[in-house]
Amino acid sequence: MADLSSRRGLPALLLATGMLLLAVCLASLLFGAGDISxxxxxxxxxGAGTDEARFVVAQLRAPRTLVGLVVGIALGGAGALMQTLxxxxxxxxxxxxxxxxxxxAVTLALLFGASAATLTVHVAQLGALAGCLLVLSAARLQGVGNDPIRLVLAGATLSSLLLALTSLLLMFDQRSADEIRFWITGSVAGRDLAQLGQILPSLLLALVLTLLIVRPLAALALGERVARGLGHHPGRIRLLAVVIVALLVGSATAVAGPIIFVGLVVPFVARALAGPxxxxxxxxxLPLGPIMVIGADTLSRLIAxxxxxxxxxxxxxxxxxVLLLIVRGRRLPML
Structure with missing residues (x-):
């Protein structure tokens, strides 16, 4: 696909996606599975309408829209950073x-007495950090890092193992099973602003760190020698990027559960529009992530x-x- 940014510029793309995001947020507030038209x-x-309508919009749809906005930003940004890394x-x-x-990690915390209102966010971030380090360690193994398909297979194996262990642990604690079951497949329903407030400090920290790392990361994408020649330290860049991904993914997972493919689709579309x-x-x-999450959440209420x-x-x-499209392409470029 042609690089549209060469003709329209990044500001125009951001304006267009921002307007689309506003439309998706409005649709999330207007449409639902209940009786409110x-x-x-x-x-x-x-401020008009019935009390029931005001309650549904203000107390049910608005919070899940805001959570979807934050989760989409976190997962979209984490996907872009991880693919570049x-x-x-x-x-x-x-x-x-x-x-x-x-x-x-959240399951382990629940088994040891934590609740979703206490240690969940921090524990989820530590678990994401451990998972990220395991994945990147696997990527550096000979024959895996150079083969995207084998890397995905290794990641799928790790995911299956962790999900199996999670299910096994939940069998021994019914309280934890009841508390975790509602979000294990990923959802922004039933979340409140208090839960959102718990993850905002981590997301703000991740944003600040991202501002510091984006230029060095662009240099690293050209090769370690180029990055070193420009005065950057590749090891520090990678470590900081891993921390940022852990903060973003851990925060999103803590509040909404594991939501897959957002970090794959969003960077894929962004590269098609703005280049690599x-x-x-x-x-x-940043706007494309919430568009996908909020749009999918709105559709999830209407389809069934x-x-x-x-x-x-x-x-x-x-x-x-999208995954099949990338895999079946004639050429699967390394970023």
């Missing part, structure tokens, strides 16, 4: 075991109404064709 929801947005277009937190490592430069694709991922599909299931249905 879009017209009633629109009236509630302006691994130089692999298939490097995605959900596919490579990072999200599964975060979920496994991380300094462009990363910022374009009055029930709802799990968000993680719908993102998987969206992401699987």
């Amino acid at each position: 879009p017209r009633q929801a629109l009236a509630a947005l302006f 691994a130089r692999n277009p298939l490097a995605e937190p959900g596919l490579l075991g990072v999200s599964a490592g975060s979920g496994f 430069d991380i300094r462009r694709t990363l910022w374009l991922c 109404a009055p029930a709802e599909l799990p968000l993680g299931v719908l993102t998987a249905l969206i992401g699987a064709p």
Whole structure:
């Protein structure tokens, strides 16, 4: 696909995606699986309408929209950073075991008496960090880091192992099973602003660190010699990028559960629009991530109404064709 940024520029792309994000957020507030019609929801947005409509919009749909916004930003940014770090277009937190490592750590915390309101965020970030380090260690093994397909297979194996261990642990603690079951497939439903407030400090820290690393990471993408020649330290860059990915994925997993394929699809679309430069694709991922998460969440309420599909299931249905498209391409470039 042609590099559209050469004709329109990054600001125009950000403006277009920002407007699309606003439209998706409005749709999330207006449409749902309940009996409140879009017209009633629109009236509630302006302070009119019934008490029930105002409650649904303000207390149910608005919080999950805000959570979807934050989770989408975190997963989209984490996917762009991880793919650049691994130089692999298939490097995605959900596919490579990072999200599964975060979920496994949360399960362990629940078994030892923690609750979703206390240590979950920090434990999820530690689990994501461990999963990220395992994946990158595997990527450096001879024959794996140079083969995107084998890297995904190694990540899928790690994810399956961690998910199996998570299921095994939940068999021995019914309380933990009841507490974790509602988000193990990924969802932004039922979340409140207090949970969102717990992860905001980590996300702000990740944003500050990203501002510091984006230029050195772009230099590293050109090769270690180029990065060193420009005065950067590749080892420090990689370590800082791993920490940022752990903060982002751990925060998103703690509040919404493991949601896969967002970190794969969003950077893929961003590169198609803005080119491979991380300094462009990363910022374009910030609106594209919430567009995918909030859009998928809105569809999940409508497809099986009055029930709802799990968000993680719908993102998987969206992401699987993109994965096949990348794998079946004639050329699978290393980033």
